Each structure stands twice: as structure tokens, then as C-alpha cells.
Amino acid sequence: MPADKNIELTISDRHASAPPKAAKKILDVAYDLFYRRGIRAIGVDEIVKRAGVTKPSLYRSFPSKDELAASYLRQYDREYWERFDEAVAAHPGDPRAQIIALLTRVGKRTQKPDYRGCGMTNAAVEYPERGHPARVVSEDNKQELRRRLRAMAAAMGAQDPDTLGDGLLLLIEGAYISGQLFGLGGPAQSVARNADLLIEASLKK
Amino acid sequence: MPADKNIELTISDRHASAPPKAAKKILDVAYDLFYRRGIRAIGVDEIVKRAGVTKPSLYRSFPSKDELAASYLRQYDREYWERFDEAVAAHPGDPRAQIIALLTRVGKRTQKPDYRGCGMTNAAVEYPERGHPARVVSEDNKQELRRRLRAMAAAMGAQDPDTLGDGLLLLIEGAYISGQLFGLGGPAQSVARNADLLIEASLKK
DNA sequence: ATGTATACGTACCGATCGGTAACATTGTCA
DNA sequence: TGACAATGTTACCGATCGGTACGTATACAT
CATH class of the missing domain: 1.10.10.60 (Homeodomain-like)
Incomplete structure (x- = not known):
């Protein structure tokens, strides 16, 4: 929709x-x-x-094709955080369950036949030049994603919240990309399981 | 070079x-x-x-620009496995150390000012159509990467080698992408540390 | 010197790129 | 009815796209 x-x-x-x-x-x-x-x-x-x-x-x-592309990404951004917040709202006060819910959904989406990854990530690959209207939107989106993941890692009680938050981001971006590279049965299907293992290893004992 | x-x-x-x-x-x-x-x-x-x-x-x-692009990627492929084998050869018989050496180097490369990610990954994003000459080379490269990582995870004695191999692939791809998205100080710098944590959590006890 | 093969350059192709000027048509509200 | 805003129509712009027809320069063998 x-x-x-x-x-x-x-x-x-x-x-x-x-x-x-x-x-x-x-x-x-x-x-x-x-x-x-x-x-x-x-x-x-x-x-x-x-x-x-x-x-x-x-x-x-x-005003231009580039700005139309930026508008497309702003729309994508709204829907992105809608999905994000939906997964978060499903497990109030339990950041670990929120992450797993989030990654389970991402993993499922990556297994749909014509999955094409994250529009933000793809746009940044297409436009490496700094300052391009589309790239700016994409970079902002990723900064926000990093901020949220690090905050959630801290709320989980990770030993090193920034490292865990970044590790989760790497897994997520890896899922976006390998989802469109491998198609069905690719590595992205295991993103939630791997995130769970990583979280387990990163909590204070 | x-x-x-x-x-x-x-x-x-x-x-x-x-x-x-x-x-x-x-x-x-x-x-x-x-x-x-x-x-x-x-x-x-x-x-x-x-x-x-x-x-x-x-x-x-x-014969065409598309084939020139494919030739570029075949060249990239050769250098890719050269770097890979170099890291592997530095720690004979110790797959875990091989992986960490590999990811440490990847993490370092992602922190160079104008890092532009993996040529293979980028090409696959640029050419989503199946069968495109450039995409074919890219997909083959990734399949081989997955195969090697799973084999190395098995050699490490992982509980579930395929899952660990895929998890490492997700981290690597995440590093390639976020390296070009975030620039210096981005999440990619922690790829080796996160891989080590993931490995630790995935070994048979 | 002359044939033969190979590499290279000039000049061009039609198609498409992103973008615009000028004007006609429509629907809506006052 | 009149005014205005939104959309449509047609035709066009210069630049660039990937790709090629065709003549020329060089080298080597006979």
C-alpha cells in the first residue's frame, strides 16, 4: 500500500x-x-x-527529477518509520523483543520473490556524490536508524551499547542487500537469529 | 594498485x-x-x-558497455579473492583468526575517506534485472563468498555453521554499505568486534 | 615495393536524456 | 458570467546516450 x-x-x-x-x-x-x-x-x-x-x-x-527522487525518498522515510514504530509498539518496554520483532519482519520481507532491498540504501549507492538531494534524505534516514538502534541497545543493558547498536545496523543493512542479491533462501532469512545471538553475547553478565 | x-x-x-x-x-x-x-x-x-x-x-x-562493465567486475573479482586469500593465508589452520583478520581489514578499508563500498554489491544494486552481464558476475561472486564463509564457520566448529556463515556475510555486506553511507566513524568500524562476538555465541560449548 | 592484417581516428547515427515555451482546455467557486 | 488555478497539448531545446560506417596509419612478411 x-x-x-x-x-x-x-x-x-x-x-x-x-x-x-x-x-x-x-x-x-x-x-x-x-x-x-x-x-x-x-x-x-x-x-x-x-x-x-x-x-x-x-x-x-x-522542480527537477532529482527533487522528485528526493520526494520519493521522503515518502519512503515516512513509511519506513511507520513499520519501525509498529514493531516497537508490539513489545512495549522490551527493547530486545522489539529488535527481534523488527528483524523477523525484515527477514520475511527479504524472502518475497521480487524483493529489492531498502530504497534508502539503494539510492545512496546510485548517488555517491555528497550533497545530492536524494543522498541527503538517505543519509539522514540512516543516521536516525543508527541513533535508535544504539538507544535500544543501551536500554537492553548492553556492555557496549554503541557497538551492539552498530552491529545490529550492520546485520540489517546486510539483510537489505543480500535480500536482493540472493533471493529466496539467501542469508537474509537468518538475520533475526543472528541478531539474537549477537545480543545474547553483548549483554552484561 | x-x-x-x-x-x-x-x-x-x-x-x-x-x-x-x-x-x-x-x-x-x-x-x-x-x-x-x-x-x-x-x-x-x-x-x-x-x-x-x-x-x-x-x-x-x-562488445558493449554492459560487457565492459562485466569485464571490470571480473577484474574486481580476481583482486577480491586475492585479498581474501591473503587474510586466510596469514592464519593457517585457524578459521576464526582468518575471519577476524579479514574483517579487521574490511573495517579499516571502510574508514578511508572516499570509501565506495564493494563494486560487486554496488553493481547488483545498479542492475536489478536478472541476467544482466554485470549482475551475473556479481551474483557469482556473492555465492562464492557465502560458500566460503559457511565452510569456515563449519571448520570453526559452530553449532549451526550455515547460520553463522550467513551471519558473517550479513555483517560484511553491512560493512560495505554502511562504510559508504556513514563515512568515517560509521558502524562499519566495529564489524570485526561484532563478528567476534557473534562467533563466540555460535560455537559449540 | 607490395600485399595483408591489425589498430586507430574522423565523423556520424538515431534515440533518449532532463527540461521548457506557448497556448488551449477544464473545473470550481464567487 | 467571470476569474483563477490546475491540467492538458504540442512542439521544441541542447546535451548526451550507446554504437557504427568508413577511411587511414603502421608493421611485418614476402
Whole structure:
């Protein structure tokens, strides 16, 4: 279930009704294409064609393709933390169970046939140049992920919370990547089990 | 120290001397540009310009840009296993020490200022379509990595060698990716420490 | 010197890239 | 009805994409 809330705060919050419809269709289509096939691989022509709109419509709502990509990632970011918070909320006050729930879900997603990894991670690989609009969003997302994982490791009572938090991040990123590299039956299916072992070895005795 | 052995078996092994010099320059330049800035981001025009040759020269030695990218990855593959075997050879008969040596080096490389991750991983992200020449090389490389890590986990006497091998792979891939995402001081610097903890927790007691 | 093979360069191809100018059409609310 | 905003239409821009037709330079063997 993709992009169904507001498009961009600056667009939808004008006077509480009837934001441009074209912008939403464009962003929905761009979201799907960028995620599945990559940002560089998709041209604006294909986006407008599949969205049933024209190019000027795209450039009225988004200043450039790069900014459209950044908008796609901001949308991805919202849904990312929704999923995150959902797993956390399922085990209130139990950070270890939260992590395991989170990683179990990630592991399951990576085993779906056409899994394509994390949109954030992929975008950062596609745009190595510092300061690129898409990369900025991606880096912010990862910084926040690191912050949360370290905080959760501390709440678990790890001997070295920063090391455990970073170790969990490495496992997660490894799952994102190897999920799209190996497909079904790949190493990503064991991410939760390995995280559990790592946590066990990292707690104060 | 880049690409200084043979270019392509099919080129250099013609009659044991004087293979086209242009092909080597092209592959060297392509290697550098593809790795640092991405394959899709680099056009053939830039490659031939920086190599000081012309486009027809490129297409006499390589049937297409995609195949040039595949050649780049085959070269990367050779150097990859050279580094791997080097770390292994430093600790004969001690798989755990081999892994730690390996991951210590990976962790160090990820902390270099302009670290750009694993060329194989990056190529697979850039080319999600199955069967793409570049992706095929990348997938083969990863399969082999998984095979070796599982074998080493078994040699260590892990309770569940496949799970430990896969866990190590997840940590390694996580290090490749987060190395280029976070730069200096990122989570990748702790990959060896986390691997050691994971190994400790995975051995038979 | 002349044939033959190989490597290289000039110049070009059609397609697509991201992006825009100018204008016509629609729907909505006053 | 009039005004305005959103969208559509058509046609175009210069740049770059991957790739090639075709002539030329060099080397070596006869």
C-alpha cells in the first residue's frame, strides 16, 4: 500500500482541500518505478507516460527529477518509520523483543520473490556524490536508524551499547542487500537469529 | 594498485605477446570510474576521453558497455579473492583468526575517506534485472563468498555453521554499505568486534 | 615495393536524456 | 458570467546516450 497520505506538506497544506491530483499520481508512479528498477534507470518520460500525465505537469509539481527522487525518498522515510514504530509498539518496554520483532519482519520481507532491498540504501549507492538531494534524505534516514538502534541497545543493558547498536545496523543493512542479491533462501532469512545471538553475547553478565 | 595482469583471457592469450594496449588502458580507466562513481553514471565517452583513445577502439575490444562493465567486475573479482586469500593465508589452520583478520581489514578499508563500498554489491544494486552481464558476475561472486564463509564457520566448529556463515556475510555486506553511507566513524568500524562476538555465541560449548 | 592484417581516428547515427515555451482546455467557486 | 488555478497539448531545446560506417596509419612478411 503505497503513498496515500499527503504528497508534500508544502502542497497539501494550502487550504485544507483539493491539492493537485497530478502530483500524487506522479509521485505514486515514481515511487514504484524508482524503487523497483532504480532511479537512474528510469527517465521522466516513462514516469509521465505511466502516470497518464504530461511532462509539464511533472515540472509544475517538482522542480527537477532529482527533487522528485528526493520526494520519493521522503515518502519512503515516512513509511519506513511507520513499520519501525509498529514493531516497537508490539513489545512495549522490551527493547530486545522489539529488535527481534523488527528483524523477523525484515527477514520475511527479504524472502518475497521480487524483493529489492531498502530504497534508502539503494539510492545512496546510485548517488555517491555528497550533497545530492536524494543522498541527503538517505543519509539522514540512516543516521536516525543508527541513533535508535544504539538507544535500544543501551536500554537492553548492553556492555557496549554503541557497538551492539552498530552491529545490529550492520546485520540489517546486510539483510537489505543480500535480500536482493540472493533471493529466496539467501542469508537474509537468518538475520533475526543472528541478531539474537549477537545480543545474547553483548549483554552484561 | 589496479588491473595490471591480463586484460581478458580471450584477448591476451592470443599468441602470447603484444595484446592491444588500448584495451588495457580502457579497462583501467573504466575500473576506476565505474567503481568510484557508478556504472550507470559513467558514459563511454568519458571513458575513452580519459583513456586517451577513441570510441571505436573501445568497441573493438569490448562488445558493449554492459560487457565492459562485466569485464571490470571480473577484474574486481580476481583482486577480491586475492585479498581474501591473503587474510586466510596469514592464519593457517585457524578459521576464526582468518575471519577476524579479514574483517579487521574490511573495517579499516571502510574508514578511508572516499570509501565506495564493494563494486560487486554496488553493481547488483545498479542492475536489478536478472541476467544482466554485470549482475551475473556479481551474483557469482556473492555465492562464492557465502560458500566460503559457511565452510569456515563449519571448520570453526559452530553449532549451526550455515547460520553463522550467513551471519558473517550479513555483517560484511553491512560493512560495505554502511562504510559508504556513514563515512568515517560509521558502524562499519566495529564489524570485526561484532563478528567476534557473534562467533563466540555460535560455537559449540 | 607490395600485399595483408591489425589498430586507430574522423565523423556520424538515431534515440533518449532532463527540461521548457506557448497556448488551449477544464473545473470550481464567487 | 467571470476569474483563477490546475491540467492538458504540442512542439521544441541542447546535451548526451550507446554504437557504427568508413577511411587511414603502421608493421611485418614476402
